[in-house]
Amino acid sequence: MKYIGEPITRVDGHEKVTGQAKYAAEFNVPDLAYGVVVSSTITKGRIIRLDTSRALAVNGVIAVFTHENRPKTAWFDVSYKDQDAPPGSPFRPLYDNEIKYNGQPVALVVAETFELARYAAMLVDVAYEATPCDTDLLKHLDAVRDPNPGVMNIFKPLPPKPRGDADQAFAEAPVQQSAQYIHGMQHHNPMEMFASTVEYGKNGFLTIYDKTQGVTNSLLYVTQAFNIPFNQVRVVSPYVGGAFGSGLRPQYQLFLAVMAARDLKRSVRVSLTRQQMWSFGHRPATVQNVRLGARPDGTLTSITHEAMAATSQFEDYMETVVNWTGKLYPSENATLRYKIKSLDLYTPLDMRAPGGVTGLHAIESAVDELAYKLGMDPLDFRLKNYTERDWTEKDKPFSSKELRECFRQGAERFGWATRNPEPRSMQRGHNLIGWGMATGIWDAAQVPARAEATLTVNGKLRVRSATADIGTGTYTIMTQIAADTLGMPIDDVVFRLGDTTMPPAPIQGGSWTASTVGSAVKSACDALAKTLFRMAKRLPKSPFVGVGFDDVQFIDGAIQLRQNPSKRVSLLEVVSRNRGRAVTETATSIPNLIKHNSHSRNAHAAAFVEVQVDEEFGTVHVTRAVTAVAAGRILNPRTARSQIIGGMVWGISHALQEESVMDHRYGRFMNHDLAEYHIPVCADIHDLDVVFVEENDTIVNPLGVKGVGEIGLVAMPAAIANAIFHATGKRIYDLPIQLDKVM
């Protein structure tokens, strides 16, 4: 293979840095009207009066849509369910006068220009009758309950049944550790704000440019909610300016833009403001209790890990928080619990490494603290309790697990062996230095997808699948896979995505796109190869008479006999004999369930971190970090490294800075802009290093890939918290670890 595994530069890089790549709010269509959303300023209650007259009086305002005058949409709430909808009743914009959360859209002002719409939106007078709201999870820990399971539980399983007796084993354990960990809410805040440009075409045909992680999802949502036939809508989303999970569900601007366009019979764009990026899904607040018991030799004998998380009043969002603990540690006695509490918030939404970054912070901090109580090196403790089987999934073996190698190579690169375990033992000037480590684990999922491969009459390869590239490098790796499968120079290959006229692919999330769409691309290209070979055999004077498919290889844009490379036919020649027509094949890739069901499939990582703490001020800098990753085959070390580095930066953010702060008296987020919602700046990021550990996996999918979107993130927060302990002797359980907690 020529391209797979090589650090190919991004094929869409040039378009992006030259501004040619267009995002949802940048598609300019003729006669466009602009919509601006008016957001609720209360959290719970009713709209008792809504006066739009002042807004409508503004010259240039076309319409103001509210619950009172909105056009009819689907009657039943199930019609508003998208592919990622948790169990419950989805939020319906402008449905009635009830307010369910702060920032809820209450009106859409449509005007000839954006500026006019924005102005008129300020003139919409809304009077509310507010009732007291409940938004603070910490006040309701005694009222949590089991989540209703939904279809998504296939990918986000509920905790396994307990095994053994964790309580008794804990009571009997000579060495015990227990603590509570608190995580606040976070919002995805991709660079690009949510926007939809709806082009109103002939006979009401809608072309929708949407910010989404799945055009198919947006299409299904729109056609159901508005009761429009599939063939009347096309959703396009070639570029996404980051999403991190926020685009897994259609957001309300899509609904509002479609509603307005259909009613006005005119093209409409609705884009949200940065502040409105706090008015939908988020990472939920979560409180976790971890209790561990061990024998003096370090064997874990009891694990209790319970998580309590917030959801909305209308949907039971859940994520996998505690199961990771079971996958990593084989204690004979273990209870894992996951509970939720409905509060007056919007429904949470998967945010990069949902549940994983939360749960692993708790267990990997707890394990470190226990290792200290045992007087063991935290790395030795993890090796002592290493497992080759996953008891949370019927004790199946892992499809592959090179975590041991991650520990070894990561530790070596970092220099872990020279660490003095004593807290406060390292200093640099007036700063304390600490080293910490933690384990990471994430799913290696694959779901069905479809792709189409075409050899054009010019002998170029064009491959398409309706997936998304949220900045991760999907365009690039799919181009590599296609080029290698058909043995073509990469410059002759174009991969296209993000359009519902293409074969469907699932929403892009959970680090499954490389495996899922990659497998589909490979299948389609394999199918095309077979067809081209058949055609080559039928050519006059074909060198392949009597030759089987396995006897040839596709190389340098030609089919050639393995045994005798001089017997070859170029692909251009094959297609040129096709009466002026391109050759196309479509294929669906389906996960191999037999292989899958007999194995637990995960990517692993180990993070090693150095922090520098100015104890007087409590300021923490992550001065150095190494993450060793075992994620199957690495398709492109350049884009994969970017993913891991980005994950590590996010881990630093999660551990030290990031939190959506709410005033629970009002149920409103108070730091809803990027000046006050802190994520790291360049000056916060120092030396980050990535080691990819070789891992061969023949179970996960034909490509042997596991995805790298989340695995770089999950181990970092605990590694940082553990390093802070090593530096200062202080355990800090609540994130983010801001300076007042350290000083």
Added chain:
Amino acid sequence: MRPFRFTNAKDAASAVRSLTGNPNARFLAGGTNLLDLMKEDVERPDELIDITRLPLTQIRTITSGPNQGGLSIGGLGRNADAANHPLVRQNYPLLTQAILAGASGQIRNMATNGGNLLQRTRCPYFYEVSMPCNKREPDESSARAGCGALEGINRMHAIFGWSEKCVAVYPSDMAIALAALDATVNVRKADGQERSIAFADFHRLPGDTPEKDTNLNHGELITAIELPRNRFADHSYYLKVRDRSSYAFALVSVAAALEMKENRIVQARIAMGGVAHKPWRALKAEQLLVGKEASDATFRQAAEAEMAGARPLSHNKFKVELSNRSIVRALQMAVNGGKA
């Protein structure tokens, strides 16, 4: 954002005249604060008078008057230019450090010196029009009267000089250095006359009128900031403690300037940011330092004397000890000429 009239000021006199004639007009300088507030509907001017073309950008040595030998910095000069001017770097490194500790490179390129002094608090309740805030809604009968932060989220808020009406802090870094350096602010009044305002009298404590950040009258134009000559250049330091390494407002900041004779402190200036509704001059600490030998114990004593008067709120108790340590560290750094 609401519609407004936009005009270009031709000269200072007409700028002042236009503004005075319209109580709802505002000067537009760099716009980095004003435009944000307009987008949030906090500021609702019906007229913006662009003053950025007025020739008030020079930085020059003052040749006459009480500040003779000092430096005059044009009110409409950009923050970045002020920070990097050779005379500022050489004679007032404290000011350079303070400006460069603020905002980001892009914002400092836009922001003007006069605009910087007049930037408004970052109190999130002030920014959020759906929340109660006396500074934004001074009318007591308003539905949004009250102070959201007093019993709300007030980690960033004041520990000195606040009132029940308002607990906000003033966010500028530049101004903290200017307070320590005893600057004066020159303004042009509606009648065409100039007046000078001592820095300590420029910003206000909230008292019963939190809507008033400063003692500048409507229609007055900041033409220049004057810095007197001093002997602090070798021993000054601006320390800013914040939640990330850059692009964050101060939780606590300390501008420390010392005049030293060997190890003895001849003169001391300490101003603090992030602790009050105006740059907080630590006069008690200054008094304690003068005439003393520089030592950690003396610094700590001075800091504690100042901080004894602090009144923290529910979320910001840590600021008191953080301030203590910040004063000590800033003084240590100043003694060592800015080096750790």
